[in-house]
Amino acid sequence: DAKTTQPTSMDCAEGRAANLPCNHSTISGNEYVYWYRQIHSQGPQYIIHGLKNNETNEMASLIITEDRKSSTLILPHATLRDTAVYYCIVIGYSSASKIIFGSGTRLSIRP
Amino acid sequence: SQTIHQWPATLVQPVGSPLSLECTVEGTSNPNLYWYRQAAGRGLQLLFYSVGIGQISSEVPQNLSASRPQDRQFILSSKKLLLSDSSFYLCAWSVGGTSGFQETQYFGPGTRLLVL
Numbered sequence: 001d002a003k004t005t006q007p008t009s010m011d012c013a014e015g016r017a018a019n020l021p022c023n024h025s026t027i028s029g030n031e032y033v034y035w036y037r038q039i040h041s042q043g044p045q046y047i048i049h050g051l052k053n054n055e056t057n058e059m060a061s062l063i064i065t066e067d068r069k070s071s072t073l074i075l076p077h078a079t080l081r082d083t084a085v086y087y088c089i090v091i092g093y094s095s096a097s098k099i100i101f102g103s104g105t106r107l108s109i110r111p
Numbered sequence: 112s113q114t115i116h117q118w119p120a121t122l123v124q125p126v127g128s129p130l131s132l133e134c135t136v137e138g139t140s141n142p143n144l145y146w147y148r149q150a151a152g153r154g155l156q157l158l159f160y161s162v163g164i165g166q167i168s169s170e171v172p173q174n175l176s177a178s179r180p181q182d183r184q185f186i187l188s189s190k191k192l193l194l195s196d197s198s199f200y201l202c203a204w205s206v207g208g209t210s211g212f213q214e215t216q217y218f219g220p221g222t223r224l225l226v227l
Contacts, residue, residue: 034215043117043201043218044155099147099203099216101154 011108018075022088025069031092037084113138117219130189134202142204144185149199197226
């Protein structure tokens with residue numbers, strides 16, 4: 001599975017949009033981009049995933065560049081409860097998808 | 112809707128004692144089930160996965176074992192715990208089927224195990 005690169009930490013003001021970038025320059029054609037987050041001492045929470053089209057759900061939007069080498073997770077109106085470590089991972093459709101989290105981005109929401 | 116339960120939430124055990132962690136899923140049938148562990152501040156390590164009752168695949172050889180006695184029940188066990196088994200243990204499920212493991216995985220709340 002392709003490796004991903006994310007900034008170690010970011011912060012965002014409450015109520016503003018949080019934009020979390022992820023680079024996955026070695027992604028292959030059948031690999032999906034997934035985002036999870038983990039609030040301290042809890043299990044990871046699925047946020048969103050996509051292949052090449054932009055996706056939106058009740059939690060977030062996922063913007064994938066045309067060449068698929070990078071993506072951005074957007075939390076449109078960040079709240080204090082969005083403080084967590086956010087993981088961007090790439091999973092191939094045909095592989096036994098053991099989820100391998102990298103170090104992720106620690107997002108802090110300031111009041 | 113589907114829910115996943117793990118218990119206990121926290122556990123303190125002496126070295127050499129046995130271990131049994133339980134995971135159950137509600138609201139779905141024939142799920143794929145997974146056991147991961149996560150050391151403090153680190154990523155996930157897949158330990159076992161299962162595509163059906165009695166079918167267990169091991170990813171990392173160690174003193175842990177897993178069993179799936181029922182369709183929606185997954186158990187992580189050890190006969191003798193080591194200090195190095197202290198970790199955060201997570202169970203996850205995904206929609207089962209022949210299409211493989213790409214389906215989104217949903218995690219339980221985890222069990223924090225401390226071996227002393």
